Amino acid sequence: MCTVCGCDPAIDNKNSNELSSSGFASEQEHHHSHYNDKDHHYGQGEAGVTVAGFSQNKLVQIERNILSKNNGYAENNRRWLDSNSLLALNLVSSPGAGKTTLLVETLKSLKHDIPVAVIEGDQQTDNDADRIREIDVPAIQINTGKGCHLDAHMIGHALQEIALPAGGVVLIENVGNLVCPAAFDLGEASKVVILSVTEGEDKPIKYPDMFAVADLLIISKIDLLPHVDFNVDKAVEYARRVNPDIEVLKLSAKTGEGLQDWKNWIIARTASIATESILISTIEGNHYHA
Amino acid sequence: MHELALARSLIEIVDEYAAEHNVTHIKQINVRLGEMSAMTRALHFCFSSVAEGTSCEGAILNIEIMPLTVYCSTCEAVKAPTGRYSFRCPDCGMPAHKVITGREMQLASLELFEADEVFYTPPTVKQPSRLESI
Numbered sequence: 001m002c003t004v005c006g007c008d009p010a011i012d013n014k015n016s017n018e019l020s021s022s023g024f025a026s027e028q029e030h031h032h033s034h035y036n037d038k039d040h041h042y043g044q045g046e047a048g049v050t051v052a053g054f055s056q057n058k059l060v061q062i063e064r065n066i067l068s069k070n071n072g073y074a075e076n077n078r079r080w081l082d083s084n085s086l087l088a089l090n091l092v093s094s095p096g097a098g099k100t101t102l103l104v105e106t107l108k109s110l111k112h113d114i115p116v117a118v119i120e121g122d123q124q125t126d127n128d129a130d131r132i133r134e135i136d137v138p139a140i141q142i143n144t145g146k147g148c149h150l151d152a153h154m155i156g157h158a159l160q161e162i163a164l165p166a167g168g169v170v171l172i173e174n175v176g177n178l179v180c181p182a183a184f185d186l187g188e189a190s191k192v193v194i195l196s197v198t199e200g201e202d203k204p205i206k207y208p209d210m211f212a213v214a215d216l217l218i219i220s221k222i223d224l225l226p227h228v229d230f231n232v233d234k235a236v237e238y239a240r241r242v243n244p245d246i247e248v249l250k251l252s253a254k255t256g257e258g259l260q261d262w263k264n265w266i267i268a269r270t271a272s273i274a275t276e277s278i279l280i281s282t283i284e285g286n287h288y289h290a
Numbered sequence: 291m292h293e294l295a296l297a298r299s300l301i302e303i304v305d306e307y308a309a310e311h312n313v314t315h316i317k318q319i320n321v322r323l324g325e326m327s328a329m330t331r332a333l334h335f336c337f338s339s340v341a342e343g344t345s346c347e348g349a350i351l352n353i354e355i356m357p358l359t360v361y362c363s364t365c366e367a368v369k370a371p372t373g374r375y376s377f378r379c380p381d382c383g384m385p386a387h388k389v390i391t392g393r394e395m396q397l398a399s400l401e402l403f404e405a406d407e408v409f410y411t412p413p414t415v416k417q418p419s420r421l422e423s424i
Contacts (some may be wrong), residue, residue: 058317058402062307066300066321066395149292180292183327183395209326241376244387 070184073152077159077187085166087270090186092210093194094203095176098220098253100128102194102262103171105253107137110263114270115168119158121150121175128173138162149180152187167274169266178207189269190215197221197228201235208242216247218262223252293332296395297340300333303397308345311402318350318401324392325358358392 065071081088091099100120107116118139120128129141140158142150155172162170172188174181182191193214195203198221204211211217217239219232232250239246249265251258304316323329330353337351362369362379368390369379377387 060307060400060402062303062397062399064303064397066296066303066397069299069302070295147295149295151295180295183292184295209328244377244385 067183067185070152073156074185074187077152077156080156080159081170081187081189082273082276084164085274086164086168086170087266087273088170088172088186088188089266089269090172090174090181090188090191091194092174092178092181092191092214093176093196094178094199094207097176097194097196097199099173099176099194100131102218102220102251102253103173104131104135105256105259106263106266107132107171108135110169110266111135111137113263113267115164117162117164117168117170119150119155119162119170119172121154121173123147123175144175148175148177149184150174150186151184155186167270169270178203178210182209182213189273192216192218194218194220195235195239197224197230197232199230201231202238204235204238204242211239211246212242214243214246216249216265219248219250221252221254222250222257223255293329293336294340296329296333297336300337300397301340301344301346304349304400305345307400313402314345315347315403316345316349316400317403318352319346320352320354320398320400322354322356322394322396322398324356324394326389326392327395329395330355354398356391356394359390360386361388361390362386363388 077088091103093099103118107118110116116137118129118132118137120126120132120139120141121144122128122141123145124143126141126143129139132139140161142154142158144150144154150172159170164170172186174186178193191210191214193210193216195217197219200206204217217236219235222232225232236248239248247265249258249261251262253259300319300321304319308314308316321333323333333353334351337346341347341349357370359368359370360377360379361367362382362384363386364382364384365379369381369386371377371386372380377385377389379386
């Protein structure tokens with residue numbers, strides 16, 4: 001058994017293993033590869049921990065989603081946003097893809113068209129919120145400390161501080177991370193994933209979870225395309241492989257190319273949210289009168 | 291790092307159940323994780339640390355992996371794709387991206403200590419010999 005993580009290479013190869021949930025002794029010689037090939041694939045095998053001497057009885061069925069608490073908060077956020085006719089978008093990307101620059105350039109003109117507010121998520125500093133406030137858009141900074149993602153509870157508190165009229169947009173800039181934020185619903189209408197052309201075009205298949213849950217892919221920094229080997233068509237093909245329904249926009253926050261399409265996308269979404277909430281209030285209104 | 295958040299959520303749910311039912315210690319926690327969640331090892335790795343001082347301290351964490359299955363609207367049947375992220379029907383080759391199983395992260399059941407049982411014995415860690423690890 002591997003004493004680094006408790007895996008058993010011999011059993012692992014049969015696609016099941018036993019892990020010890022306690023104690024890790026040290027052993028330097030073990031090659032920490034769980035499979036015959038050179039790559040490490042975590043989370044594929046079946047795992048279980050067993051301790052001898054305990055009989056297993058008095059089984060209670062629980063059947064609850066592990067993230068039910070987060071999802072509960074997310075549903076509350078969604079209800080609150082709907083009842084206030086607000087659109088929330090959750091912007092996700094790896095660090096440095098240009099989320100904040102894109103927000104700043106988008107909001108400079110979008111703020112004249114619709115009411116906007118920003119929730120900024122970072123491990124540390126208020127730098128991003130300050131950049132948004134500089135262009136006279138209200139921003140709330142959430143520092144996650146050691147946390148690698150925003151969760152719905154944090155957003156719930158942030159939303160309480162936001163006073164936007166109906167038809168407004170709350171743009172949530174998540175922590176730069178293509179893994180963890182995929183698992184945490186914040187109550188947003190859509191996740192928007194940003195992929196810059198300075199990254200690998202195979203990011204959608206290397207970090208598929210994020211691209212699978214996003215409604216829109218923004219390929220950013222396209223002004224740099226002549227200088228990099230990024231293949232846009234390939235990137236889109238990879239993204240559609242993990243998410244056939246994903247919409248794609250290409251833009252450069254620096255030159256402004258494609259920025260209007262992105263603004264139109266947001267405006268169209270706010271319009272549809274407003275229509276939905278009118279429908280809902282009409283239905284609810286009828287219900288109360290019935 | 292979100293395995294920590296997952297472990298905390300899981301333990302919170304169990305702790306709440308334990309408090310409601312006057313159970314001080316849990317014997318075993320049975321969890322279902324979809325193949326796509328890819329969290330098995332990470333969750334195992336941090337579980338015991340997060341469980342310290344809770345009703346889950348010393349509990350056994352059992353994870354059942356749910357395989358990826360998708361619905362193929364062409365064949366009108368549930369199929370198991372060959373690759374984890376190739377959402378195509380393995381038989382007709384048409385795109386089939388409606389995931390039926392493989393994304394779940396669910397607490398399935400708990401095993402509780404009977405009143406007359408010793409409620410916590412630290413599991414003994416077998417010191418592996420060099421031979422076993424190779």
